[in-house]
Amino acid sequence: MLLAAGLLGCTGRVEQAGDAWLNRSQQDPALSGDGRLLAMISELRGRPTVLLRNENGSIQPVPQLRRHQPHSSPSLSWNGRYLALITQRGQRRLAIVLDRLNGRLHPLPLPGGRDPIRLSLAPDARKLALQVADQGQWRVEVLDLSEMLEPDRAAGAALTTPAIEESP
Amino acid sequence: MRHLLALMVLPFAIQGCAGPRPKPIPELNGLLRQSVSGRREPVLSQRWLVSLSQRGGRERVELIDLNSRRPVPLPGLNRADALPISVSLSADGERLAVVQQREERTELVLYRRSVGTLQRVPLEPPGVPRAVSLNGNGRRLAVQVSRGGRWDIDLIRLP
Numbered sequence: 001m002l003l004a005a006g007l008l009g010c011t012g013r014v015e016q017a018g019d020a021w022l023n024r025s026q027q028d029p030a031l032s033g034d035g036r037l038l039a040m041i042s043e044l045r046g047r048p049t050v051l052l053r054n055e056n057g058s059i060q061p062v063p064q065l066r067r068h069q070p071h072s073s074p075s076l077s078w079n080g081r082y083l084a085l086i087t088q089r090g091q092r093r094l095a096i097v098l099d100r101l102n103g104r105l106h107p108l109p110l111p112g113g114r115d116p117i118r119l120s121l122a123p124d125a126r127k128l129a130l131q132v133a134d135q136g137q138w139r140v141e142v143l144d145l146s147e148m149l150e151p152d153r154a155a156g157a158a159l160t161t162p163a164i165e166e167s168p
Numbered sequence: 169m170r171h172l173l174a175l176m177v178l179p180f181a182i183q184g185c186a187g188p189r190p191k192p193i194p195e196l197n198g199l200l201r202q203s204v205s206g207r208r209e210p211v212l213s214q215r216w217l218v219s220l221s222q223r224g225g226r227e228r229v230e231l232i233d234l235n236s237r238r239p240v241p242l243p244g245l246n247r248a249d250a251l252p253i254s255v256s257l258s259a260d261g262e263r264l265a266v267v268q269q270r271e272e273r274t275e276l277v278l279y280r281r282s283v284g285t286l287q288r289v290p291l292e293p294p295g296v297p298r299a300v301s302l303n304g305n306g307r308r309l310a311v312q313v314s315r316g317g318r319w320d321i322d323l324i325r326l327p
Contacts, residue, residue, distance in 0.1 A: 026321040029310035035303030122212040129210035138208040147188040
């Protein structure tokens with residue numbers, strides 16, 4: 001009953017079509033939590049490479065990630081400080097997190113030498129979910145990054161630790 | 169004495185090189201292996217994990233509350249004649265965007281959990297959706313669409 005009532009036209013509005021802002025194939029979209037930044041995979045010189053698109057429509061490459069293609073499965077934190085994705089290192093695939101604030105790369109090798117297939121970074125960058133192959137099946141594993149990365153929270157979001165009170 | 173000093177410093181030097189490492193969450197990862205024969209396409213928000221889980225040879229959208237570590241019901245979403253391809257969710261877990269195959273066509277739908285409604289999101293110009301991403305408040309959506317043999321990404325504002 002719910003479905004019969006629900007399968008109606010949604011009044012969503014297309015803000016910007018792809019070919020208006022980038023005249024090449026684009027795949028694997030990932031919005032930041034605040035919606036201001038879009039990560040995607042596009043072919044650069046024939047190699048699938050991650051690009052970022054700002055709210056104003058400008059496209060920017062990610063200088064720290066000019067190598068180690070093919071790139072896949074990008075994921076952004078709330079304000080876009082962190083970009084997680086899968087890169088290629090020799091014969092292996094490697095998940096990495098780029099801190100765009102300081103340009104630092106955090107490689108995330110998986111125990112047992114397994115290859116990541118897809119990933120998703122939590123908006124606050126405290127956790128990362130990975131899809132891996134395990135005994136012929138797809139599995140999802142979650143990693144705790146809280147000791148590795150500073151959080152990237154929405155403005156005004158509640159903190160998990162109490163604020164320091166000012167002395168009177 | 170010099171050797172003793174070197175032995176004392178070495179463990180700290182090694183730890184300093186390695187830095188903090190990502191830590192698996194065994195209890196949660198054990199739960200994610202239970203009662204499914206496969207799980208893929210994970211998407212995390214603060215409190216929620218959504219993925220496509222395979223049970224009894226059928227794939228369905230499954231939403232897990234990371235606080236209670238339990239799946240939550242999604243009435244009206246996993247229809248018997250629908251095959252999910254890609255899924256995303258808002259930060260509060262209220263909105264899920266799904267690309268699914270149904271009746272031999274591929275469609276983009278928006279599911280609102282609190283009211284259990286499923287709405288088709290039209291693509292203009294028409295195309296075949298493949299992968300979807302929602303932003304935190306669930307009001308912006310990016311979708312990969314096939315048009316004329318090429319992949320585009322559309323940005324859609326939702327009411």
